[in-house]
């Protein structure tokens with residue numbers, strides 16, 4: 001099983017500014033060509049928070065403090081009946097720097113009402129809107145049709161909203 005992270009930096013929401021989320025257009029690997037948050041797979045001996053910080057730095061050159069990351073979701077992606085990936089999702093309103101393009105990602109600030117769900121993983125429309133409003137969720141998403149996961153068919157889901165997420169991460 002793969003353990004992975006996603007980090008969604010947020011800005012705005014003050015004095016009438018629209019709340020925006022930093023998305024990336026992923027340039028390679030799983031989910032290539034789709035929008036997502038910065039993130040990726042845990043490396044050896046790395047905690048999920050460390051992974052989210054490292055991936056956000058590597059992909060868009062934004063500095064986030066692991067202690068500022070707020071746990072938002074725990075997502076399990078199941079492929080043909082077996083857990084393929086467990087993903088820790090964080091949001092943060094605190095970061096330093098300006099997002100910069102990298103070989104892996106093209107960053108873009110997007111108003112949360114304008115998130116391009118038609119250009120994202122199919123399950124994202126089910127959980128990301130709530131997460132961007134500050135809710136927590138635990139979700140399981142079933143895919144079928146063999147690897148790679150991003151070519152499999154999304155066949156079912158189960159969501160639990162406003163749950164306390166594991167304190168370990």
Ligand SMILES: Nc1nc2c([nH]c(=O)n2[C@H]2C[C@H](O)[C@@H](COP(=O)(O)OP(=O)(O)OP(=O)(O)O)O2)c(=O)[nH]1
Pocket residue numbers: 004005006028029030031036037038039040041077085087121122123124149
């Ligand atoms: N938003 C969203 N993200 C997903 C879904 N499924 C899924 O694996 N992800 C995330 C988890 C990871 O952050 C990312 C895949 O990991 P990755 O970016 O390291 O994959 P990769 O194949 O490019 O790996 P690498 O070569 O860079 O090591 O995609 C999904 O359904 N929705």
